[in-house]
Amino acid sequence: MNGWVELRIPALSQNESFARMVVAFFALQAGDWSVAELNEIKTAVSEAVTNAIIHAYEDNLDTGDIVVQGQATPGTLEVTITDFGRGIADIVRAREPLFTTKAHEERSGLGFTVMENFMDELTVTSSPRQGTSIRMVKYLNLTTVQ
Amino acid sequence: MNGWVELRIPALSQNESFARMVVAFFALQAGDWSVAELNEIKTAVSEAVTNAIIHAYEDNLDTGDIVVQGQATPGTLEVTITDFGRGIADIVRAREPLFTTKAHEERSGLGFTVMENFMDELTVTSSPRQGTSIRMVKYLNLTTVQ
Amino acid sequence: MGFSTRYRGNILVVSLSGELDHHTADELRQTVEKELDKDIARHILLDLSQLVFMDSSGVGVLLGRYRRILAQGGKMAAYSLHPHLEHLYEVAALSKVIPAFASENLAVNELKKDEGLRR
Amino acid sequence: MGFSTRYRGNILVVSLSGELDHHTADELRQTVEKELDKDIARHILLDLSQLVFMDSSGVGVLLGRYRRILAQGGKMAAYSLHPHLEHLYEVAALSKVIPAFASENLAVNELKKDEGLRR
């Protein structure tokens, strides 16, 4: 089944579970994902949405919106998470494992590492003070060879 | 908890269950709705979304979008379902029980009746060829006296 | 949504499960129509114990089957209405045309009631 | 998410359930910190059998507790890792710092291993 969905939510931490739930439900409707794959999708979505809340909007309540877009084809799920916050100055550095600008808040610096490992494609687009867009693609039934 | 959500989906019948599921999940996050109330909310959403698919876009695949907006305060849930389809010429008549323009398709003409009975407020706004917006409000823990 | 059909004498028993809405209505319509075309069923009995959701599109498809069975002199009934359907049953006044009974046997008794007279 | 704490000797056992993310991390952090402030616990043991979701924010809060317990000379372990957490455990290399065991007793044995030497 081909399909798409667009979800707009405020950048509040309780929406982390809401966003991953909606994406998981959308994915299940569109494809025959395994429980393990669904859990990977949920985890990757959680990372991107959490980053928007913490980093893009700096945990301010009453701040910006997050847009979650899902797109499905018979063999793939594409999820894009967009914020309109501070942006990422150095994307290459941000994607490095363990790199975090908020170590004092017990961030592990593993968000991008998880997104990369749990999904099959990851594209980060960002401009300072404009926002960040995280595009992730997962292929159905692709046995991961490592 | 106060909060809002906006969901944009294509007018496809498989999204009827998706839309009511997302609204139910949003409602549950925002308020302590009973199972019976949640089911009423889901049914009302299903009516409005189905109407957009069948009547606004005349069951054409590859047509317009449906926007589902949720807004929650501690005591209320407000859901607005908007389409950009054919519109309703005579709203008063459309809201009459058993009235339907698609009797040959086994429509019961009870969509608006269900929305009215299952929710506490119902507002219909429509302009021909512009679209229709259905706004419904439900109050938490309001024992219905009939 | 899922469903299964079986016969109890001249009664077509349809067990519904899951969610009956506009999206799933067509499948149900076609299945029941196919069974009715076999000319075995005089009545239709719905097992609604596992149907956790129904909206007015579901009402439409049930009434469509009711009209056909009525036209051929039969009746329609239901049993074990799921609690989620109670409010809809009331608002759509479904009890008048598809009365809901507490058990299969009670429903069957009602469907067979007038038949004895003609035997 | 939910959790309960209990002591098994000098081991603080924390049973987690539900979903551990940025939103729920704070609650866990505060609960464990309050217990550690009581100066009863030398080690921390996590029961992860009912934790069906965790992301890197969860990893952050677990590592935060690990650092404190390590600084006071203790160790941290987990048991009955829910299958949903396996991939994260691997990607975050958590086994190195919070090894996961098949049962509570196996984990306890590991935590107590070096203690016997000092007795």
Ligand SMILES: Nc1ncnc2c1ncn2[C@@H]1O[C@H](COP(=O)(O)OP(=O)(O)O)[C@@H](O)[C@H]1O
């Ligand atoms: N949406 C975003 N907006 C602004 N900065 C971001 C965003 N996402 C990630 N970053 C930056 O990238 C860094 C690395 O992100 P990540 O790997 O998820 O680790 P963590 O969230 O634990 O810091 C963050 O510390 C932050 O500086």
Ligand SMILES: Nc1ncnc2c1ncn2[C@@H]1O[C@H](COP(=O)(O)OP(=O)(O)O)[C@@H](O)[C@H]1O
């Ligand atoms: N979103 C809509 N766009 C256009 N027309 C609509 C819409 N919703 C309802 N209508 C009109 O109102 C009538 C009554 O709607 P309803 O009570 O839901 O019954 P039904 O859907 O069974 O026809 C419909 O038959 C249709 O003509």
